[in-house]
Amino acid sequence: MQPVKALAAALTITFALVASQAQAQTTARLSYHWGPTHESAIPSKKLADEVTKRSGGKLKIDVFPSGQLYTIRQIISALSAGSVEMGGVVSHNQLASVEKDWNVFQLPNFWESIEHQRRFLAESPEGKAMRERVLRKTGLVHIAYVPVGPYVTFSTKDISSLGAMRGLKARALAASERPGLTARGMSVVSLSTEEIYSALQGGMIDTVATVPTAIKSYSWWEYLKFAQMPYAVYADAELMANGKWFAGLPKDMQELLLSVGREISKEATEQTYKGNADTLKELEKRGGKVFVLQGKALEELKALDRDKTEPELAKMMSPEIYAAAKRFVGRK
Numbered sequence: 001m002q003p004v005k006a007l008a009a010a011l012t013i014t015f016a017l018v019a020s021q022a023q024a025q026t027t028a029r030l031s032y033h034w035g036p037t038h039e040s041a042i043p044s045k046k047l048a049d050e051v052t053k054r055s056g057g058k059l060k061i062d063v064f065p066s067g068q069l070y071t072i073r074q075i076i077s078a079l080s081a082g083s084v085e086m087g088g089v090v091s092h093n094q095l096a097s098v099e100k101d102w103n104v105f106q107l108p109n110f111w112e113s114i115e116h117q118r119r120f121l122a123e124s125p126e127g128k129a130m131r132e133r134v135l136r137k138t139g140l141v142h143i144a145y146v147p148v149g150p151y152v153t154f155s156t157k158d159i160s161s162l163g164a165m166r167g168l169k170a171r172a173l174a175a176s177e178r179p180g181l182t183a184r185g186m187s188v189v190s191l192s193t194e195e196i197y198s199a200l201q202g203g204m205i206d207t208v209a210t211v212p213t214a215i216k217s218y219s220w221w222e223y224l225k226f227a228q229m230p231y232a233v234y235a236d237a238e239l240m241a242n243g244k245w246f247a248g249l250p251k252d253m254q255e256l257l258l259s260v261g262r263e264i265s266k267e268a269t270e271q272t273y274k275g276n277a278d279t280l281k282e283l284e285k286r287g288g289k290v291f292v293l294q295g296k297a298l299e300e301l302k303a304l305d306r307d308k309t310e311p312e313l314a315k316m317m318s319p320e321i322y323a324a325a326k327r328f329v330g331r332k
Contacts, residue, residue, distance in 0.1 A: 026249065027060045030239070031069040031078070032088030033193055039213035039275045040146040040237050041065055043268035044088055047144055047239060050260045059253045061086065072173070072193050080138045085245045090148055092117075092235045093174035099134045101321040106176040106313055108232040108305045110329060114147050114269060117234060126324035140240040144261035149211040149272040150231035152280070154224040156206040160291040162300055170207040171196060177209065179312035183304055196220060211235060212279035213272075221283055229280075229292045232305070239264075 030048050034041035048061035070078045075087040076094060089095070096102040104120075111117050120127040135141070158164050166185030172178050173192065181188050189205050193214075199205045200223040208215075208224060215221040239261065246254060280290055293301055314322050326332065 025058055025060060026253070027062060028085035029064060029069065030061050030086040031064045031075060031084045033067040033072040033075070034065060034088060035217045036065050038217040039272055040088060040148050043146045043264045044239055047260055047264045051257060054260065055253060055256055059256065067194055076138060079140055079240055079242050082242045082244060086143065086239060086241045088146065088237060089240050090235060090237045093176060095134050096174055096176055098137050099130060101130050101317045102134065103176045103313055103316040104321050104325045106233060108180055108309055109302050111234055114234045114236050117236060120325065120328050124324055124328050126321055130321060139243040141243050141246045143239040143241050143257055145265040146237050146239055146268045147272045148235040148237045149213065149276045151209050151233040151235055152212055152231065153207065153209045153228040154215055155226045156200070156223050157226065159226050159228045161297060162304065168207045169205045170209065171199065171205045176313060176316055180305060180309040183308040200224070212276040216279050216282065221286065221288065225288045227280060227283060227288065227290045229290060
């Protein structure tokens with residue numbers, strides 16, 4: 001073969017190989033609103049890295065944290081529309097906009113843990129049906145759990161008792177957060193996560209019900225110095241994928257995503273409790289104060305939620321799901 005023809009043949013083969021490799025590689029974007037150091041962001045990034053590594057680069061997942069692509073209020077719509085392939089969803093309150101019965105997870109002092117809530121979805125007929133409705137309506141596929149964790153009420157002011165909370169200005173993300181806040185005599189301001197720091201800075205709000213790791217990740221603890229315990233609501237979060245995009249992946253890539261997702265789910269769930277407890281200790285080292293309600297004060301709070309908060313939340317869900325949840329947890 002003449003040198004020129006040999007070179008041309010070699011180049012043709014090289015270009016064909018490069019083209020073949022390019023076609024074999026799939027790049028996905030993973031969008032979430034959490035900052036890079038947030039307790040849910042860390043396992044989310046790990047999932048992306050592990051999938052990229054274990055697939056040999058065939059499925060490359062690029063991560064966009066801090067709401068660079070979509071905010072907490074935009075992500076479900078963006079995922080459903082296929083505007084982004086994967087995203088982080090704080091399912092305990094965001095999915096209520098899709099399925100009102102999801103408000104069942106906002107009931108305070110009702111569920112024992114994040115795992116307890118997941119068992120309701122996996123084991124009860126009503127919970128299974130609700131889960132299926134949500135995935136069908138949104139066209140999404142569950143990839144992994146990256147729970148946000150147990151909620152704590154934080155404030156710039158003393159919140160050592162119910163009386164001290166009256167008149168405070170609290171942030172709410174979802175409508176289902178309002179009944180508990182208003183029952184405590186607080187005014188409510190609707191804010192997205194990205195707006196909280198400036199709202200605290202300007203005095204628009206002074207109270208936020210959120211997970212401990214969030215006040216550290218977003219530097220909210222520069223203002224939020226007081227915390228009220230015990231935990232009453234457990235916030236789960238998930239990494240979800242657009243269903244059509246997922247269905248178009250090769251079977252081995254689908255299985256890889258789900259396999260890594262199961263690993264990450266276990267790690268993230270175990271870590272969220274430890275991470276949030278450690279953050280509360282760190283808050284106290286920074287000069288903050290954690291009030292742990294006990295005895296009469298705790299019973300007063302639980303009675304308030306049982307008599308005022310829970311009936312209002314019950315209006316936000318079907319009687320069937322409310323009854324099913326009460327049966328599941330052993331409540332009359």
